[in-house]
Amino acid sequence: MSPSTPAGPDLRPYFDELERFADGQMAPAEQEAFELRLAQEEALADAHAAYEQLTADLRWAAGHDTLRQRLQALDERMNERGDALARTQSLVLRRQRRWAVLGTLGAVLLLAAGVAAWYFSRPNPARPARNWEAYYQPDPGPAVTPALLHRHPLLSEALDQYQSGHYPAALHSLGRVSPANVGADTLLYLRGLILLRQGQGAAAELYLRRVSETGAPPELARRARYHLGMAHWQAREMAPARAALRAVAADSLNPYRASARQAVAAGVLEGQ
Structure with a gap:
């Protein structure tokens, strides 16, 4: 038995x-x-x-008929993989051509804009910026390399859209990525990053908190804690934002420690 x-x-x-x-x-x-x-x-x-x-x-x-259907589904998935790979490669190539054409002009315009911005709106050292974005250090995510394109074309497509600022499209593409292939913690973290950059701090908290508190790899959990603090700040939840960023500032292993210490030392999280 x-x-x-x-x-x-x-x-x-x-x-x-x-x-x-x-x-x-x-x-x-x-x-x-x-x-x-x-x-x-x-x-x-x-x-x-x-x-x-x-x-x-x-x-x-189900037998031979099911096997035929599984093979057909596999063919469809491979076609989808190929389509996603082609779309992502096309996006990368278009972005590279765009930067090649606009690189010199963009540099000149940025320099002129920087000089004008400095001249007309020079900050007062006694009054530091209080906007969360002034202290935020973004995480662009993994680079879309040929190796990543080959292994994970759907993830590469989502990353390219995120890095290009197309956040709704990136969220949609990310939803098609299987956690079995990439890892549930990684997908939760990326979804939280995208929502934060989209201005949805309250929604981003749900994903970033889960990564930071539920046994994710230590490096990923440390990154999530920093972005969770920024999500609280964006949502105007100042008490949890202070607590989270102070914890990051005290963690010598956190890659965002300097950014968190700058915000804490400036006192911009107090009294808001």
């Missing part, structure tokens, strides 16, 4: 939603809300993983 195995997650309360999500039948707003629940509700995330495993097992057990 084989030993008993623990019961898996109960799919029944979520089955209809999981099926519609897997089949792509949700409207964009509904899909976004469902993905947010996946990031927040452990029971739903477990049910989703069990549903994915169940459907994979059923497809395998």
Whole structure:
């Protein structure tokens, strides 16, 4: 008699939603809300993983017809991978050509704008800037290299869109990346970064807090704590912003320690 195995997650309360999500039948707003629940509700995330495993097992057990369908689906995924790779390469090439054409003119204009800005709005040292963006050190994410394009074309597409400032498109592309291929913590962190740059600090907090508090790799957790503090600041939640950035400033291993110490030392988080 084989030993008993623990019961898996109960799919029944979520089955209809999981099926519609897997089949792509949700409207964009509904899909976004469902993905947010996946990031927040452990029971739903477990049910989703069990549903994915169940459907994979059923497809395998169905025999030759299912095998044919799996091969067809694999072909479609490979086509999608190729399309994403081509789109990302095209985006990279267009951006490189644009910078090559506008590089000299842009440098001159930036220099002129910098001189004008310095002359007409020279800061008063006694009154430091109080805007969070004046102290924020962005994280551009991994560089889109040929190796990354080859291994993770969908992630590369999302990163290129994020680095180009196309935040809604980047969020949409990121939703198509499988956590099994990249890592759930990495996807949560990137989603938090994109939402923060999009001006949605309150929404970014949900993802960055989960990365900083739920056993992510130490380096990633340290980065998330800094951006979480900035998300609080952007959302005008000054008490948690002060607490988070003071903790970052005290952490000698945090790569954003200097930026956090600058904001704390300037006193811009006090009395707002």
